Amino acid sequence: MTLAAASHGFLSPTGVEIAFLLVGLVTLGAAVVTVTTKQLVHAALWLVVALGGIAVEYLLLTAEFIAWVQVLIYVGSVVVLLLFGLMLTKAPIGRSENADSGNRWAALIVAVASAAALVWVVTDAFRTTWIDLDGAVQGSTEASGRSLFQYWVLPFEALSVLLLAALVGAIVLSRKNDDRERSDGSERPGSGKQSGPREQSGSREQPGSRERPGDRARLREDQG
Amino acid sequence: MSDALDIALRLIAVFVAFLVFPLVIGQTEHKVMAHMQGRLGPMYAGGFHGWAQLVADGVKFAQKEDVVPAGADRRIFQLAPAVALLPYLLVLVAIPLGPGNVVGQSLDAGIFFVLAVMGVGVLGSLMAGWASANKFSLLGGLRTAAQLLAYELPMLLAAASVAMAAGTLSLPGILDAFHWWWVPWQIVGGLVFFTAGLAELQRPPFDMPVADSEIIFGAYTEYTGLRFALFLLAEYAGILVLCALTSVLFLGGWHGPFGADGLGWLWMLLKTAVLAFGVIWLRVSYPRLREDQLQKLAWTVLIPLALAQIALTGVVKVVIS
Amino acid sequence: MAPENPEKKSGWPGSGLAKGLAVTLRTMTKRSVTEQYPEVQPELAPRTRGVIGLFEENCTVCMLCARECPDWCIYIDSHKETVPPAAPGGRERSRNVLDRFAIDFSLCMYCGICIEVCPFDALFWSPEFEYAETDIHNLTHERDKLREWMWTVPEPPALDPAAEEPKELGTARKAADKLAAQEAAERAAAQQQAAGEAPRNAAREQEGEA
Numbered sequence: 027m028t029l030a031a032a033s034h035g036f037l038s039p040t041g042v043e044i045a046f047l048l049v050g051l052v053t054l055g056a057a058v059v060t061v062t063t064k065q066l067v068h069a070a071l072w073l074v075v076a077l078g079g080i081a082v083e084y085l086l087l088t089a090e091f092i093a094w095v096q097v098l099i100y101v102g103s104v105v106v107l108l109l110f111g112l113m114l115t116k117a118p119i120g121r122s123e124n125a126d127s128g129n130r131w132a133a134l135i136v137a138v139a140s141a142a143a144l145v146w147v148v149t150d151a152f153r154t155t156w157i158d159l160d161g162a163v164q165g166s167t168e169a170s171g172r173s174l175f176q177y178w179v180l181p182f183e184a185l186s187v188l189l190l191a192a193l194v195g196a197i198v199l200s201r202k203n204d205d206r207e208r209s210d211g212s213e214r215p216g217s218g219k220q221s222g223p224r225e226q227s228g229s230r231e232q233p234g235s236r237e238r239p240g241d242r243a244r245l246r247e248d249q250g
Numbered sequence: 251m252s253d254a255l256d257i258a259l260r261l262i263a264v265f266v267a268f269l270v271f272p273l274v275i276g277q278t279e280h281k282v283m284a285h286m287q288g289r290l291g292p293m294y295a296g297g298f299h300g301w302a303q304l305v306a307d308g309v310k311f312a313q314k315e316d317v318v319p320a321g322a323d324r325r326i327f328q329l330a331p332a333v334a335l336l337p338y339l340l341v342l343v344a345i346p347l348g349p350g351n352v353v354g355q356s357l358d359a360g361i362f363f364v365l366a367v368m369g370v371g372v373l374g375s376l377m378a379g380w381a382s383a384n385k386f387s388l389l390g391g392l393r394t395a396a397q398l399l400a401y402e403l404p405m406l407l408a409a410a411s412v413a414m415a416a417g418t419l420s421l422p423g424i425l426d427a428f429h430w431w432w433v434p435w436q437i438v439g440g441l442v443f444f445t446a447g448l449a450e451l452q453r454p455p456f457d458m459p460v461a462d463s464e465i466i467f468g469a470y471t472e473y474t475g476l477r478f479a480l481f482l483l484a485e486y487a488g489i490l491v492l493c494a495l496t497s498v499l500f501l502g503g504w505h506g507p508f509g510a511d512g513l514g515w516l517w518m519l520l521k522t523a524v525l526a527f528g529v530i531w532l533r534v535s536y537p538r539l540r541e542d543q544l545q546k547l548a549w550t551v552l553i554p555l556a557l558a559q560i561a562l563t564g565v566v567k568v569v570i571s
Numbered sequence: 572m573a574p575e576n577p578e579k580k581s582g583w584p585g586s587g588l589a590k591g592l593a594v595t596l597r598t599m600t601k602r603s604v605t606e607q608y609p610e611v612q613p614e615l616a617p618r619t620r621g622v623i624g625l626f627e628e629n630c631t632v633c634m635l636c637a638r639e640c641p642d643w644c645i646y647i648d649s650h651k652e653t654v655p656p657a658a659p660g661g662r663e664r665s666r667n668v669l670d671r672f673a674i675d676f677s678l679c680m681y682c683g684i685c686i687e688v689c690p691f692d693a694l695f696w697s698p699e700f701e702y703a704e705t706d707i708h709n710l711t712h713e714r715d716k717l718r719e720w721m722w723t724v725p726e727p728p729a730l731d732p733a734a735e736e737p738k739e740l741g742t743a744r745k746a747a748d749k750l751a752a753q754e755a756a757e758r759a760a761a762q763q764q765a766a767g768e769a770p771r772n773a774a775r776e777q778e779g780e781a
Contacts, residue, residue: 067380071326074373091419094362102369103402109376110395119323119383167359167419286595290605535591 046086053079064121070108077101089165260355261343268339272486273304279486279530280304286534307479314475321383322472330381331473331480334374337367338487345494346422348504348514360421361409364495365402368450371484372398375452375459378481379469390468393459393541394452400548401449401456407556408443411563412436412499425503433501435566439559440500442552444525447492449548451485453529455536458544489529490522497521617725620681621700622712624720625672629693632667636685636694644678645685646671646711672717676702677710695724 056075063069077100084093127133174182280303284291296302318327341364343355357363372394379391413419415436416427433440449456452468460468470481497503501521504514539547606613615621632649648671654664686694697720704710712720730737736744 065323067323068326071377090357091359091362094359094366098362098366098369098406101373102366103399106369106372106376106395106398109373109380110392110399113376113380113388113392113395117380117388119321119381282599285599285603288598288601288603288605290603290607293607531592531595535595536588 042086046083049079049082049086053083064123064126065119066112066122067109067117067119070105070112073108074101074105077105084165087165089170091167091170092165264342265339268342268487268490271490272483275489275526275530276304276482276486277301278526279533282527282530283534286531311476311479316475316477317472319383319472323381323383326377326381327472328477330374330378330469331477331484332374333377334371335480335484335487337371338484338491340367341491342487342494344421345491345498346425346503347518349425356422357420359419361413361419361424361499364421364491365406365409368488368491369398369402371488372450374481374484375469378473382469382472384471386465386467387469387471389465390459390471393465394469396541397449397452397456397459397544400545401446401552404442404548404552404556405446405450407553407560408439408446409499411439411556411559414560414563414567421498425498425505428502428505430502430505436500436559436563438555439563440496442556442559443500444492444496444528446548446552447496448529448532449544451488451492453485453489454533455539456544457538458541461538489526493522493525493529494518496525501525615698615700617698617728618696619698619700620683620696621698622676622696622702622720623674623679623686623717624695624697624722624724625674625714625717626693626695626721627669627672627714627718629691630669630672631691631693632669633690635688635690639684639688641682641684642675642678642680644675646673646675669714672714673711674717675711677707695721697721697723698725699723 053076056072056079060069060072060076063072077096081093081096081101084090084096281291281299292300292303294300294303295306318324344357344360344363346356375394376391379387379389379394382388412424415432416424418424418427452459460470465471470478473481497518503521504518506513506517632647634647637643637645637647647669649667649669651665652668654666656663683696686696699720702710702712
């Protein structure tokens with residue numbers, strides 16, 4: 027990184043800088059549409075545009091690895107999960123008038139506050155340093171890996187622990203229901219190998235309504 | 251100027267490959283599937299053993315009316331085929347065909363680029379499923395999403411194993427580091443990768459999202475004409491990409507027992523063709539997995555196997571270094 | 572991965588999957604069974620039931636075929652003609668003359684009952700089958716067309732070497748034998764009669780023959 031003064035100034039932008047700015051505008055526009063549109067699925071798809079725009083920004087800054095990870099994780103998985111959730115619950119075609127929440131002002135305040143905080147932190151951290159795009163690539167996989175595992179190991183590991191905690195928590199939450207069922211109906215035989223669980227519950231003199239939620243829970247478990 | 255010409259030529263070559271090879275695979279599927287079922291397959295179009303069948307199909311598709319259902323979300327419905335197809339075109343750019351510089355565009359994080367963009371292709375199916383205003387399409391879209399979430403992980407893990415072994419994320423770099431004994435070393439990862447890729451492409455036996463006998467054709471139920479053809483083309487381009495990628499990552503791409511200098515591209519094409527034949531073969535041989543079996547296979551078999559492969563790779567890597 | 576099937580426990584894990592692949596691969600190497608009909612004529616069995624031919628001369632307009640036909644697809648019209656008496660002073664005979672014989676092959680279900688019931692061998696199966704039409708009315712084949720089919724009827728198959736003689740041949744032979752025996756008896760009687768005056772007669776016969 028070099029100082030801005032050493033590079034060409036703000037007033038004679040290069041092509042990459044112009045592209046960066048334009049993509050940034052598109053990203054911002056897509057993000058605004060994401061939170062204002064009344065069509066739920068459209069919001070998710072605009073989110074794809076916004077996230078993709080950020081990936082392009084990374085690319086323009088030569089951070090190729092980060093860019094593709096961005097696409098892989100956010101566009102490929104998070105948005106798909108989001109769409110999955112939307113389709114599973116409620117995804118009407120057309121406008122849904124009740125999509126607005128009463129907290130929009132609070133949300134706006136939080137958003138502006140966090141944006142201000144981020145901008146302030148970033149500008150304060152880097153001030154006038156400038157990435158030299160013409161020189162050696164600074165965002166390559168090797169450079170990212172080196173800096174990640176040389177200077178930022180501790181935050182990286184802390185994040186890993188955080189994610190692990192979230193993972194364990196998710197498993198605990200999803201299994202809690204199942205455990206209670208099992209302790210209730212403790213005389214229930216171990217998972218039937220010879221015959222289906224339905225038939226076994228029928229042969230037992232247990233009310234069917236007791237068995238059903240357990241079965242359904244197991245089904246849910248099977249589906250992951 | 252020669253730089254621009256070079257890039258243009260490469261892009262044209264990739265585009266031609268993108269148009270030709272999926273058709274070749276499709277025609278092979280027609281014929282191989284037919285013969286595996288004791289039939290002959292197409293015999294008329296083009297005269298010699300129906301070689302022009304897919305061209306004729308294309309002409310037919312182009313003539314059909316492009317219907318958009320009244321209740322559909324028009325714009326997204328029309329956009330979806332492009333979203334499904336374009337990623338595969340982009341992926342093809344990064345796959346090396348031969349040693350040295352025989353690649354559309356050498357990328358630093360090639361594996362991630364390829365996997366990320368392939369994942370985006372599924373977004374097209376999701377958009378199509380939702381925008382069709384059809385419950386079967388919606389079900390197909392849901393299944394597509396569930397399947398993608400389940401199989402993306404083992405695919406990534408298996409690819410990560412190769413990246414670990416080679417010490418690079420770039421596809422030509424991986425091929426440069428390749429030795430023949432990588433094949434037995436990474437065989438489990440290769441199988442996991444190929445299986446997960448099949449599932450991501452929704453090819454039989456993992457074609458629950460398009461199960462035509464129960465949800466008609468899943469997300470593509472409402473599509474007609476050229477847009478439907480684009481979806482089909484995306485499927486076959488996906489086969490091409492998956493097979494090429496598997497042979498690059500796990501079978502050594504242009505490496506061969508002999509003639510590596512001049513005939514590298516031939517080895518690469520040969521390996522890809524054999525894998526594509528395998529894809530067709532699996533389609534003919536196996537019945538469709540049920541949705542819960544599908545999920546179970548991913549979470550209880552493929553992911554543990556992929557993790558074991560990563561562990562093995564790590565151990566061997568440490569031992570030999 | 573796959574649930575254990577109690578019936579076939581044998582084999583290593585995944586052997587079932589491999590078996591499935593082997594089946595399809597083996598089928599691929601075999602000749603396919605597809606008939607390429609318009610290009611290649613199918614090889615039909617010699618007595619294929621393709622179409623029904625009419626041998627008009629044998630038809631006596633007995634109407635049995637039309638009555639037995641389950642589909643009512645045979646149309647027969649006829650009129651009576653009187654035939655002059657065979658011998659002078661005898662009674663005039665009448666006989667049926669066929670005006671129309673038609674089979675509607677759009678109704679026919681190729682059961683062959685008409686051929687079975689025909690007492691005079693006027694109907695025959697022919698293996699011809701390429702008579703598709705663009706108009707359903709043309710599937711009603713009139714007598715001239717039915718006669719055309721008659722020329723495509725294959726010869727009856729040869730009998731087994733040890734088989735009984737066909738009935739009509741037997742009858743014919745019996746009649747011929749009877750005739751021959753009669754002639755022989757007559758000749759014998761004539762010879763006996765002529766034995767007395769043999770020399771004179773013989774000379775006269777020789778002269779006459781010469």
